[in-house]
Amino acid sequence: xxxxxxxxxxxxxxxxxxxxxxxxxxxxxxxxxxxxxxxxxxxxxxxxxxxxxxxxxxxxxxxxxxxxxxxxxxxxxxxxxxxxxxxxxxxxxxxxxxxxxxxxxxxxxxxxxxxxxxxxxxxxxxxxxxxxxxxxxxxxxxxxxxxxxxxxxxxxxxxxxxxxxxxx
Numbered sequence: 368x369x370x371x372x373x374x375x376x377x378x379x380x381x382x383x384x385x386x387x388x389x390x391x392x393x394x395x396x397x398x399x400x401x402x403x404x405x406x407x408x409x410x411x412x413x414x415x416x417x418x419x420x421x422x423x424x425x426x427x428x429x430x431x432x433x434x435x436x437x438x439x440x441x442x443x444x445x446x447x448x449x450x451x452x453x454x455x456x457x458x459x460x461x462x463x464x465x466x467x468x469x470x471x472x473x474x475x476x477x478x479x480x481x482x483x484x485x486x487x488x489x490x491x492x493x494x495x496x497x498x499x500x501x502x503x504x505x506x507x508x509x510x511x512x513x514x515x516x517x518x519x520x521x522x523x524x525x526x527x528x529x530x531x532x533x534x535x
Contacts, residue, residue, distance in 0.1 A: 381450050383449070384449055384450075453530050
């Protein structure tokens with residue numbers, strides 16, 4: 368059986384200034400953490416037999432994860448495009464918009480369209496590559512969106528569109 372996995376589809380290169388700074392901060396923190404993990408790994412390696420040394424095995428695994436994330440960030444950061452200006456038409460939905468939708472039951476939900484590297488479901492940040500975000504792009508007030516998930520169809524109406532210069 369093969370271990371080959373298909374590569375992930377390329378995500379859009381857009382990111383907000385806040386998101387870019389967060390990724391830079393994460394990279395800096397990972398380098399500091401890597402230094403500490405490397406020191407702990409060296410101490411664990413000095414204890415002798417590595418094949419049954421749980422601390423050594425754990426630290427190697429942790430270091431592998433840190434190195435993988437550092438490698439990803441070092442490749443991704445230079446390729447990102449920071450979106451720092453508002454769109455010309457503020458009545459349409461574009462990258463960085465905070466969109467309030469109303470479903471057929473009258474319940475409102477608010478989403479913010481951000482880059483793939485800064486999505487956060489707890490804050491209702493959705494990626495610009497997400498199916499719902501792709502449906503929302505270039506829509507305006509009172510436009511209706513039909514969003515299908517598996518066999519369920521959801522209808523939303525755009526109630527509000529906001530842009531915040533400070534968070535772009």
